[in-house]
Amino acid sequence: MGLLGLDIGTSGCKATVIDYEGRVLGGAYREYSLSAPQAGWQELDPDTVWRSVKEIVAESLAGYRGEGIKAISVSSFGESVTPIDRNGKVLHNAIIYIDRRGQEEAEFLKRSLGFQRILEITGASVHPMYAINKIMWLKKHRPEIYAETWKFLLFADFILFMLGAKPHTDYSLAARTMAFDVIGKTWSREILDAAGVEEGKLGEPVQSGTIVGEVNPSIARELGLPAGVILVAGGHDQPCAALGAGVITGGIAVDGLGTTECVTPAFPNPTISTAMAKSSFACVPHVVKDMYVTYAFTFTSGSLLRWYRDNFGQDCREEAERTGSSAYEVLIGRATKGPSSLYVLPHFAGAATPYMDTLSTGAILGLRIDTKGEDIVKAILEGITFEMMVNLERLDAAGVRVDELRAVGGLAKSEEFLQLKADMMGRRVTTLDVSEAGTMGVAILAGTASGAYRSVEDAVALLVKKKREFVPDERIHAVYAEKFETYKRIYPAMRSIHGYADGLAD
Numbered sequence: 001m002g003l004l005g006l007d008i009g010t011s012g013c014k015a016t017v018i019d020y021e022g023r024v025l026g027g028a029y030r031e032y033s034l035s036a037p038q039a040g041w042q043e044l045d046p047d048t049v050w051r052s053v054k055e056i057v058a059e060s061l062a063g064y065r066g067e068g069i070k071a072i073s074v075s076s077f078g079e080s081v082t083p084i085d086r087n088g089k090v091l092h093n094a095i096i097y098i099d100r101r102g103q104e105e106a107e108f109l110k111r112s113l114g115f116q117r118i119l120e121i122t123g124a125s126v127h128p129m130y131a132i133n134k135i136m137w138l139k140k141h142r143p144e145i146y147a148e149t150w151k152f153l154l155f156a157d158f159i160l161f162m163l164g165a166k167p168h169t170d171y172s173l174a175a176r177t178m179a180f181d182v183i184g185k186t187w188s189r190e191i192l193d194a195a196g197v198e199e200g201k202l203g204e205p206v207q208s209g210t211i212v213g214e215v216n217p218s219i220a221r222e223l224g225l226p227a228g229v230i231l232v233a234g235g236h237d238q239p240c241a242a243l244g245a246g247v248i249t250g251g252i253a254v255d256g257l258g259t260t261e262c263v264t265p266a267f268p269n270p271t272i273s274t275a276m277a278k279s280s281f282a283c284v285p286h287v288v289k290d291m292y293v294t295y296a297f298t299f300t301s302g303s304l305l306r307w308y309r310d311n312f313g314q315d316c317r318e319e320a321e322r323t324g325s326s327a328y329e330v331l332i333g334r335a336t337k338g339p340s341s342l343y344v345l346p347h348f349a350g351a352a353t354p355y356m357d358t359l360s361t362g363a364i365l366g367l368r369i370d371t372k373g374e375d376i377v378k379a380i381l382e383g384i385t386f387e388m389m390v391n392l393e394r395l396d397a398a399g400v401r402v403d404e405l406r407a408v409g410g411l412a413k414s415e416e417f418l419q420l421k422a423d424m425m426g427r428r429v430t431t432l433d434v435s436e437a438g439t440m441g442v443a444i445l446a447g448t449a450s451g452a453y454r455s456v457e458d459a460v461a462l463l464v465k466k467k468r469e470f471v472p473d474e475r476i477h478a479v480y481a482e483k484f485e486t487y488k489r490i491y492p493a494m495r496s497i498h499g500y501a502d503g504l505a506d
Helices: 046-062 103-113 115-122 131-141 143-148 155-163 171-177 189-195 217-223 237-244 274-278 302-312 314-323 327-334 373-397 415-425 437-449 456-463 474-487 490-498
Strands: 002-008 012-019 024-031 069-076 081-084 151-154 168-170 204-206 211-214 230-236 251-257 261-267 296-298 343-345 363-365 402-408 428-432 466-470
Touching (some): 012 437, 024 046, 069 437, 131 143, 131 171, 131 189, 151 171, 168 230, 230 237, 230 437, 261 373, 296 373, 302 327, 327 415, 363 490
Parallel strands (some): 002 069
Antiparallel strands (some): 002 012, 343 363
């Protein structure tokens, strides 16, 4: 028997079929695009996502020769909700977290309840990206949509509902609405009353790994699934990836190295403090029962290398085509050996944690007439790593210690980059046999719920295997530790230059 894990992203969705021993037996991926109805707006069409999911499920199963699929679970990005009527009809595109709508609503909630009270309830700092603000915007500006909406579902919940599940949401995704009590594990009446949103319009909160239904027979026939496939509540993509990387104890974090970077550590007790809030670190229920996670993330990582490749690296693209490798491998391979004399502030798309500064811009400092392209590439690699070092330092100060990073994602394929990260950070960096940690995580949830594994812990012990460990070179780390002190002065200086030194940007 097999397990099917689905992961829904903002730019594409993927499916992975594994057997009970963790062998990957099939998979597929589809891209889709966001739409921008006007400046500052970013939306995703849920019907397009649903069609893409059906395609990848059918494609994954076409190459699968096993005895059938026992269970399905889904992970997705957070914050964005889909309004549906009682028949499952999509009433409006999902407003994505990077959409500017919701700023007035966030300010209203902060004035009404206070920053500290919202933090105490939700474990999150007030921010317009969260779903409750987008729902409030719809109620004010599209009242007919709000009135007709039966449920607002986050994306993993929406896909499971379309497959046949009851309307629900898991705790980790509910926490991305800024309307969920992360300690009591219920919708917050206090926040919903202030927002003017009825609790009945939201899915029932459940623990990740809960059985929420079976695949609808007609959908099963359409997709080539057997009858009676179990549907299991998944979760937010980052804690699902943490589970898929074996992050079920303290001191370990998954490091997702893709277009952006996100480090997700786990801890056994809720950590809600001023120190966490000052760095915009949320406290979120893990998909593992009775544990919590937080997110330290950047808006640029692989995207910064792509920016360099597309604008200055045509020869790298040509070499990659000749050799059959990726342009990123060529870029990283060409990077200057040893620490760079340059500094890159990687805020090319604004700053994420710990600053959450949408006005911040990128910078390259130290350019000279003899600076070469490979010097800039090395400085980019250092800059995106320095930015995460700032986050890890803030996490340490808040009492969340990370000693080992488990690297997954596209950039985790570069051993040179992973050794650089270990040397710079002074922490172990490991890779895993299965790099698709997100779909592995939901497969673990599906397998545990359906009885394939006795517990999440047993599943992790069986399925999550380390591939290689990168140990820091203390001599190189000492050099970068000194350079890091200079790096930390760049962002405050840039804020001063831009004229908003007193307080963070909205």
